[in-house]
Amino acid sequence: MAAFEHAVHLGYRCIETDVRATRDRVPVIFHDESMDRLTDHTGPFAVRDWAQLDDVRIDGREPIVRLDDLLGAWPDLRLIIDPKSDDVVTPLIEALRRANARHRVCIGSFSTRRLRWFRTDGPGCTSCGPTEVVRLRAESWGVPAGKLDADCAQVPPRQPLLGKLSVPVVDAAFLRAAHARGMPVQVWTVDDEAEMERLLDLGVDGIMSDRVTALKKVFERRGLWR
Structure with missing residues (x-):
């Protein structure tokens, strides 16, 4: 506790x-x-x-x-x-x-x-399940996703592939697709302050972090902490 x-x-x-x-x-x-x-x-x-x-x-x-x-x-x-x-x-x-x-x-x-x-x-x-995230990602590239039953998208900044390879999940296009549906985007798990800043600049709606004091400081610097 x-x-x-x-x-x-x-x-x-x-x-x-x-x-x-x-x-x-x-x-x-x-x-x-x-x-x-x-x-x-x-x-x-x-x-x-x-x-x-x-x-x-x-x-x-x-x-x-x-x-x-x-x-x-x-x-x-x-x-x-x-x-x-x-x-x-x-x-x-x-x-x-x-x-x-x-x-x-x-x-x-x-x-x-x-x-x-x-x-x-x-x-x-x-939140979106894995398949719904894929469909929303595809919609951000112009492929209609159809009906999604989720209320929000909770996703990592990037999705690991084989070895050290990864592909971006959260970018401007993904945010536009989600926000067009009225769907907030919350990103996990972000512990690096520079990455927190980058994601907030993109326009994400929430960040999940293990470094809660650092995350609060980032929000305070940007005037977002209430």
């Missing part, structure tokens, strides 16, 4: 995070499928109940956070949530209903199936 407290203290009103589900269907804030890399324990979340995570610490310090606790801590905080697996979709939907929080959450995912499940559940913000 300390990372969220830090961001909120800085003044952020929208935060991106990832969720996974425990064996007893408790949605928790965590990126990896396994606890090995980031905690003092090992093994996947999916084989443990919530009560069995009580002594798990991230970097040896911070406890695992339940989504319910995050939603309750700051009732006005907007969230971008990436459901990292199929088994967390229903627990996530249920948590949002309990907190009456669907209106302040946008769902982003690499999984077209998960995005479709959320769209079927009812009104609420979802």
